[in-house]
Amino acid sequence: MDLYAESILDHAHHPLCKGPMKHPTVSHEETNASCGDSLELRLLIKGKRINDIRWEGEGCAISQAAMSMFAGHLKGMTTEEAAHLPPRSVFDLLKVSIGPRRTKCALLCLHALKNALRKLNGEPAQSWTETIGN
Amino acid sequence: MPLDTAAIRRQFPIFREEHPPIYLDSAAMGQKPANVIDAMDTYYRLAASNVHRGMYALADEATNRYEASRETVRAFIAAKHRDEIVFTKGATESINLVAKTWGKANLKKGDGVVLSILEHHSNIVPWLQLKEEIGISLRWIDMEEDGSLRMADIDAALKDGKAKLVSVTGLSNVLGTLPPLSDIIERAHRAHALTLIDASQLIAHRPIDVTELNCDFLAFSGHKLFGPTGIGVLYARSPLLSKIPPFLGGGGMVQRVTREEFLPADPPAKFEAGTPPIAEAIGLKAAIEWFTQYPWKDIEAHEHALLAHAIEKLKAIPSLRILGPASADEVAGCVSFTIEGVHPHDLTDILGRQGICLRAGHHCAQPLHERLDIGASTRLSVSLYNTPEEIDRCAEEIRRAIAKLKK
Numbered sequence: 001m002d003l004y005a006e007s008i009l010d011h012a013h014h015p016l017c018k019g020p021m022k023h024p025t026v027s028h029e030e031t032n033a034s035c036g037d038s039l040e041l042r043l044l045i046k047g048k049r050i051n052d053i054r055w056e057g058e059g060c061a062i063s064q065a066a067m068s069m070f071a072g073h074l075k076g077m078t079t080e081e082a083a084h085l086p087p088r089s090v091f092d093l094l095k096v097s098i099g100p101r102r103t104k105c106a107l108l109c110l111h112a113l114k115n116a117l118r119k120l121n122g123e124p125a126q127s128w129t130e131t132i133g134n
Numbered sequence: 135m136p137l138d139t140a141a142i143r144r145q146f147p148i149f150r151e152e153h154p155p156i157y158l159d160s161a162a163m164g165q166k167p168a169n170v171i172d173a174m175d176t177y178y179r180l181a182a183s184n185v186h187r188g189m190y191a192l193a194d195e196a197t198n199r200y201e202a203s204r205e206t207v208r209a210f211i212a213a214k215h216r217d218e219i220v221f222t223k224g225a226t227e228s229i230n231l232v233a234k235t236w237g238k239a240n241l242k243k244g245d246g247v248v249l250s251i252l253e254h255h256s257n258i259v260p261w262l263q264l265k266e267e268i269g270i271s272l273r274w275i276d277m278e279e280d281g282s283l284r285m286a287d288i289d290a291a292l293k294d295g296k297a298k299l300v301s302v303t304g305l306s307n308v309l310g311t312l313p314p315l316s317d318i319i320e321r322a323h324r325a326h327a328l329t330l331i332d333a334s335q336l337i338a339h340r341p342i343d344v345t346e347l348n349c350d351f352l353a354f355s356g357h358k359l360f361g362p363t364g365i366g367v368l369y370a371r372s373p374l375l376s377k378i379p380p381f382l383g384g385g386g387m388v389q390r391v392t393r394e395e396f397l398p399a400d401p402p403a404k405f406e407a408g409t410p411p412i413a414e415a416i417g418l419k420a421a422i423e424w425f426t427q428y429p430w431k432d433i434e435a436h437e438h439a440l441l442a443h444a445i446e447k448l449k450a451i452p453s454l455r456i457l458g459p460a461s462a463d464e465v466a467g468c469v470s471f472t473i474e475g476v477h478p479h480d481l482t483d484i485l486g487r488q489g490i491c492l493r494a495g496h497h498c499a500q501p502l503h504e505r506l507d508i509g510a511s512t513r514l515s516v517s518l519y520n521t522p523e524e525i526d527r528c529a530e531e532i533r534r535a536i537a538k539l540k541k
């Protein structure tokens with residue numbers, strides 16, 4: 001299917017969960033230096049669950065749409081479950097085939113999530129290789 | 135005489151394909167004419183052997199071809215002596231060679247290296263590495279809004295006499311602007327600073343005469359000149375090279391080795407340790423021979439017309455902003471732009487699906503993009519095999535892509 005399907009452009013133009021959060025439990029920003037895409041993720045954690053999620057960012061339609069879709073998917077999930085989400089979980093939401101060229105665009109949201117959760121646990125950030133590889 | 139683009143295109147296997155791409159990314163890599171591919175193929179099939187070693191005819195042949203390429207490069211950039219030409223892996227290695235040999239031997243803490251804001255990362259990072267290692271200071275030449283360099287910044291950077299090198303691009307790989315090299319080199323020399331010209335882009339768009347320019351170093355890659363990857367050139371005015379310590383150590387770069395010490399070979403061998411890129415040197419010679427069939431004024435006129443056409447078509451697209459002077463008289467090779475609300479990667483991805491090859495991103499010039507206050511741009515670059523029809527098609531598809539992405 002077309003990479004720029006209606007559903008993706010809809011999310012890119014009208015993103016969900018985008019905006020500020022007053023008192024996030026953790027916030028974390030990841031950027032994609034090669035294209036200047038950036039996503040800052042803010043999580044409100046309550047009882048080991050992602051109670052609320054907000055994000056800010058700019059970049060290509062794929063990175064922004066993926067974040068928008070992913071945010072809705074994460075709400076209510078336990079941090080344990082979220083920490084183990086594979087790249088597949090993002091690709092399934094996008095429903096279009098993502099070639100190697102755009103993998104990092106699509107997975108910037110997952111990368112930001114993984115490292116936000118690591119920050120929450122006082123662990124060092126994981127590399128792109130780890131994000132893409134599992 | 136106008137270039138016969140149809141005849142030119144027939145010499146490139148890729149453009150003889152049934153559905154050739156609309157290739158507007160020659161600033162990243164030039165396509166390869168058949169004679170380049172054939173020259174390398176023939177070497178591998180019939181003349182493969184190492185250089186400067188064997189005592190048999192085949193080895194002589196390889197050495198002769200390799201050295202003949204050095205002579206072709208020398209003549210192409212009008213250097214005085216063949217031993218002023220060092221073969222490297224590419225422009226990046228050439229600049230690193232200067233930083234890591236001349237730089238380390240001659241620069242000390244507090245010395246300055248002057249760079250322009252237009253530089254490619256390969257002419258920034260080696261100097262940042264010396265900043266970390268030795269504590270040199272980088273002094274930047276800023277630009278005006280139209281992309282022209284602020285000459286007052288050069289004088290300011292040279293004023294205290296601590297700047298030892300001015301290292302600038304001959305042609306911006308983003309804006310397409312051409313810094314006034316002779317003027318810059320003269321100012322640098324007056325302040326007793328050496329000069330390095332990054333000719334990576336310039337080499338395929340303008341004739342270069344290093345003797346007339348009077349630069350001290352000049353670097354470029356073969357692949358942007360329709361040659362193979364894996365070969366580049368460092369020109370260094372003699373006798374500079376004989377005073378610079380060697381770069382990599384190994385075979386070929388020594389006269390004598392004992393258990394205690396080594397005596398380096400004379401330049402250029404001194405800087406060509408190990409088996410050099412022989413096939414690539416042969417390919418580069420073929421590329422230069424291909425290029426020099428056409429008078430520069432015809433190439434320049436053709437590319438000027440293409441860029442003028444591209445700028446006109448791009449300007450007519452609403453919400454598209456051209457970076458730099460937006461005038462074909464002031465640029466060469468490429469023009470870059472941004473479109474409000476459309477990310478360059480989305481645009482070029484969609485164009486790519488139509489077989490239209492444009493480059494998106496920061497083009498390895500992040501300081502320039504930061505200066506322009508943008509994260510990324512889209513670059514359209516032209517060469518002598520491109521046609522106005524390709525530009526028309528590209529502009530049309532850009533409009534379509536915008537309509538789709540902005541809907």
Ligand SMILES: Cc1ncc(COP(=O)(O)O)c(C=O)c1O
Binds near residue numbers: 227254332357498
């Ligand atoms: C202005 C400029 N300098 C340096 C380089 C580096 O060339 P290479 O990657 O072939 O070493 C490039 C290539 O993109 C360039 O455009």
